[in-house]
Amino acid sequence: MSVTAPLGFRAAGIAAGIKSGDARDLALVVNDGPSRAAAGVFTANRVKAAPVLWSQQVLSGGRLRAVVLNSGGANACTGPEGFQDTHATAEKVAEVLDDSAGEIAVCSTGLIGERLPMEALLTGVQTAAGQLSRDGGLAAADAIRTTDTVSKISFKRADGYMVGGMAKGAGMLAPALATMLCVITTDADLTSEELDTVLRAATARTFDRLDSDGCMSTNDTVLLLASGAAGVRPDLAEFGQKVQEVCADLARQLLVDAEGASKAIAVEVVGAASEDDAVEVGRTVARSNLLKCAIHGEDPNWGRVLAAVGTTKAVFEPDRVNVAINGIWICRDGAVGDDRSKVDMRPRDVTITIDLSAGRHSATIHTTDLTAEYVHENSAYSS
Amino acid sequence: MSVTAPLGFRAAGIAAGIKSGDARDLALVVNDGPSRAAAGVFTANRVKAAPVLWSQQVLSGGRLRAVVLNSGGANACTGPEGFQDTHATAEKVAEVLDDSAGEIAVCSTGLIGERLPMEALLTGVQTAAGQLSRDGGLAAADAIRTTDTVSKISFKRADGYMVGGMAKGAGMLAPALATMLCVITTDADLTSEELDTVLRAATARTFDRLDSDGCMSTNDTVLLLASGAAGVRPDLAEFGQKVQEVCADLARQLLVDAEGASKAIAVEVVGAASEDDAVEVGRTVARSNLLKCAIHGEDPNWGRVLAAVGTTKAVFEPDRVNVAINGIWICRDGAVGDDRSKVDMRPRDVTITIDLSAGRHSATIHTTDLTAEYVHENSAYSS
Known part of the structure; x- marks a missing residue:
C-alpha cells in the first residue's frame, strides 16, 4: 500500500x-x-x-x-x-x-x-x-x-x-x-x-x-x-x-529493525513536573550505554537507571524516585524495592517505568539494547 | 610508591x-x-x-x-x-x-x-x-x-x-x-x-x-x-x-584500562571560539557510538565526526571545518580532503583533530573505541 x-x-x-x-x-x-x-x-x-x-x-x-x-x-x-x-x-x-x-x-x-x-x-x-x-x-x-x-x-x-x-x-x-x-x-x-x-x-x-x-x-x-x-x-x-x-x-x-538490537526498550517516565522533563529523563536513560548493555544481558539493573536520571536537570528528589522494570517496582524511594528476581527479562519488549514523584506529566522514549552485533555492523564497514 | x-x-x-x-x-x-x-x-x-x-x-x-x-x-x-x-x-x-x-x-x-x-x-x-x-x-x-x-x-x-x-x-x-x-x-x-x-x-x-x-x-x-x-x-x-x-x-x-577497549582515542579540538566550545565538541564526538565503532573497525570515518560536531552549539560553519585522523586531513572545508587510504589506523593510539576555524582555543578529550568486549563486560554481569 x-x-x-x-x-x-x-x-x-x-x-x-x-x-x-x-x-x-x-x-x-x-x-x-x-x-x-x-x-x-x-x-x-x-x-x-x-x-x-x-x-x-x-x-x-x-x-x-x-x-x-x-x-x-x-x-x-x-x-x-x-x-x-x-x-x-x-x-x-x-x-x-x-x-x-x-x-x-x-x-x-x-x-x-x-x-x-x-x-x-x-x-x-x-x-x-x-x-x-x-x-x-x-x-x-x-x-x-x-x-x-x-x-x-x-x-x-x-x-x-x-x-x-x-x-x-x-x-x-x-x-x-x-x-x-x-x-x-x-x-x-x-x-x-x-x-x-x-x-x-x-x-x-x-x-x-x-x-x-x-x-x-x-x-x-x-x-x-x-x-x-x-x-x-x-x-x-x-x-x-x-x-x-x-x-x-x-x-x-x-x-x-534497529541495527543489531535484540531488545526493544520503552523508557516510560511518569510523575514528571513537565513533559520536557519527562522527555529529558527518558532520553538520558535511553542513551546510557551501561544500561543498554545490562538490558541486553537481561539484568534488571535499576542502579544504572538512577545513575542516568541523576545526570539530568529534571525536577526530582533522589530519595523519591521509583523504578519498575517489566512491571516490578525494584526501586522504591531511590533505594531497593521489590525482589529483582521477580522481573522477567526474557521478552523482547522491555518496559522501564520511572516515577519521578514530581508532577503529573509523562513521556515514553523508545530505544534498543546495545549488542555485540551493533558494534559489528557499525565497525565492519563504512556506512 | x-x-x-x-x-x-x-x-x-x-x-x-x-x-x-x-x-x-x-x-x-x-x-x-x-x-x-x-x-x-x-x-x-x-x-x-x-x-x-x-x-x-x-x-x-x-x-x-x-x-x-x-x-x-x-x-x-x-x-x-x-x-x-x-x-x-x-x-x-x-x-x-x-x-x-x-x-x-x-x-x-x-x-x-x-x-x-x-x-x-x-x-x-x-x-x-x-x-x-x-x-x-x-x-x-x-x-x-x-x-x-x-x-x-x-x-x-x-x-x-x-x-x-x-x-x-x-x-x-x-x-x-x-x-x-x-x-x-x-x-x-x-x-x-x-x-x-x-x-x-x-x-x-x-x-x-x-x-x-x-x-x-x-x-x-x-x-x-x-x-x-x-x-x-x-x-x-x-x-x-x-x-x-x-x-x-x-x-x-x-x-x-577502560573496559573492553582496543583503541585509545584523543579527540583534539583546535580553532575553537572558546575553551568551552572545544570541550563541548570534543565530548560530543567522543560520545558518538557510531564513530567509536568505526574507529574500532579501523575505518577513518570522518563523516561520523562531522555528524557529531553538527549536534553541538559550538561556534562553527559546516563548510569551514577540517578533520584529520592520525595526521591526515581527510576532511577539508566540510568536504572530502586528502585520500583516506593514507590514514594508518593500526596503532592503538588514534588522534582525531577537529579544526573548527572559529578561533584560537583548544581542548582534548580522551575516549576509547566501542567494542563487542565492552558490551560483553557490561552485559554479562551486574556492576
Whole structure:
C-alpha cells in the first residue's frame, strides 16, 4: 500500500546502479493533484546534507510535485559540488515530469562524504519516470533501504480519505542511528500550513521519541504530501490522529529493525513536573550505554537507571524516585524495592517505568539494547 | 610508591570479605600530619552514593585524618540505612585511630543498590588499622580495584616535597564509565583552600576530559591530602603542575584500562571560539557510538565526526571545518580532503583533530573505541 494507497499518487522504485549490485536504489513519488500542498521536517543537525538544504528551500513554498529519493550515497559533506548534484537531480525530475524543479524534493541516504554517481542517477530518474504507477509504492519503499532488513510501509483509512507512508532507517528524526527518510501521502485536501502543524505534532511524539543510539544524521527528512484527490476536507484533529498513527507505526518498524538490537526498550517516565522533563529523563536513560548493555544481558539493573536520571536537570528528589522494570517496582524511594528476581527479562519488549514523584506529566522514549552485533555492523564497514 | 610516597602517610589494603573470594577489598590511608589540610572533588551526578554525601560534608571542614575505601559495593541508592552504614564505617575508623569521625572520608565502589556487609567491613577496618605502614600504598591501590585489570599509582618529586596518588576505575570524574576513586597525597604544607583550588584546576583538565562511555557514576571522588611533613611551603604554580601531572598520569592509566577497549582515542579540538566550545565538541564526538565503532573497525570515518560536531552549539560553519585522523586531513572545508587510504589506523593510539576555524582555543578529550568486549563486560554481569 505505502505512499500510493491514497488517490493521486504514483511511484516507482528501480535499480539505477548507484549501489553496487542490482538492488533497487532510486525511488520516485509523484503527486498528480489536484492539490500539491506539502510540509517537511528535517534533521536538527547543523551539518546538513545537500538534499536537506535543497528540500528545506523547496518546502518553504509549501508545494511538492514529486520526491526523488536515493540510497547508496548521502550526498552529505560534499561541498558546493554536492549541492549542484542535488540541484541537477531535481532539474532532471522536473524535465521528465515537464514541471518545475522548485517543487521537487530530494532525499539521499548512504555514506557521508562521497559524491553521487550522477550519470547513473540521472539515467535512473528517466527510467523511474517511465515506471511510475499506482502500484509503485512497494517498489519505492524497497528502493530506499540501506541497512534496513525489511521495507517499512504503513496505511490508515479515515472517513473518506486515506493516509499512506513509507520509511527507511533504524533510528529517529533527531538524533538518529542512521538516516531516517519518510514520505507520507494523503488524498485529503489540506493547506500546507495545516500539513505543517499536523506533521510537526506527529513527528514530535513519534520519530522524535525514538533514540536507538543517540546519534543524529545529516540527512533525516519527513515529508507529508496531500493530493486532495479524494475531494475531502478532513476534520483536522482526526487527520492529525491518522498521520500520527502512520508515524507511530513506521517508527515502531524502524525500532524493531534497529541495527543489531535484540531488545526493544520503552523508557516510560511518569510523575514528571513537565513533559520536557519527562522527555529529558527518558532520553538520558535511553542513551546510557551501561544500561543498554545490562538490558541486553537481561539484568534488571535499576542502579544504572538512577545513575542516568541523576545526570539530568529534571525536577526530582533522589530519595523519591521509583523504578519498575517489566512491571516490578525494584526501586522504591531511590533505594531497593521489590525482589529483582521477580522481573522477567526474557521478552523482547522491555518496559522501564520511572516515577519521578514530581508532577503529573509523562513521556515514553523508545530505544534498543546495545549488542555485540551493533558494534559489528557499525565497525565492519563504512556506512 | 602510591599514596605513601610522601612523608606523613601510612596505608593498608586487606581482604575483608566484602567481595566474594579472597581479593583485597578494603583500603585505609592515614595522614599522620602535622597538617591535615585536605580538599575533595565529587561526582556531579545528582544521585549521590551515601559515602559521597558523607565525605562532602566532612570536607567542608577542610581537614582529613584518614580515608577508608572499599570495593565490592557502592553503597549507592541504599536509603537512610546506607548513610548510617557509611557513618558507622567512619566511626569505626575514628575509634581505631582514636580520632574524630568528622575528619574521616569514606569511598565505596561496586554494585549500586545493595547494602554493604557491615560486619565484615567493620572487622576489616580493625584489621587494616593493624597493618598500616609506610609501605602500604601498593596494597591500598590493589584493594580498590573492581574491573580494573591493574592497580593505578603515580608519583612525582618536586623541590623538597612529593606528590603521590592511587586511583581505580575506567572512566572519568563526571561522567564516568565506572566509579572513579582517587586519593592524592603530598608532604608539602598547604591550606585546604590552596588544595581545593589546585585540585579543581587539575581534575578539570585531566579526569574531566576522559569520557570513556558518557556514563556518570554515583560515587566518583578525588581527594587531595597534605601532611606538611616535609616542612615545605611550595610554590603554588609548581605544586599545581605536579598535582596535574599525577592526575594526568592516573587518568591515562584509567583510559588504557577502560573496559573492553582496543583503541585509545584523543579527540583534539583546535580553532575553537572558546575553551568551552572545544570541550563541548570534543565530548560530543567522543560520545558518538557510531564513530567509536568505526574507529574500532579501523575505518577513518570522518563523516561520523562531522555528524557529531553538527549536534553541538559550538561556534562553527559546516563548510569551514577540517578533520584529520592520525595526521591526515581527510576532511577539508566540510568536504572530502586528502585520500583516506593514507590514514594508518593500526596503532592503538588514534588522534582525531577537529579544526573548527572559529578561533584560537583548544581542548582534548580522551575516549576509547566501542567494542563487542565492552558490551560483553557490561552485559554479562551486574556492576
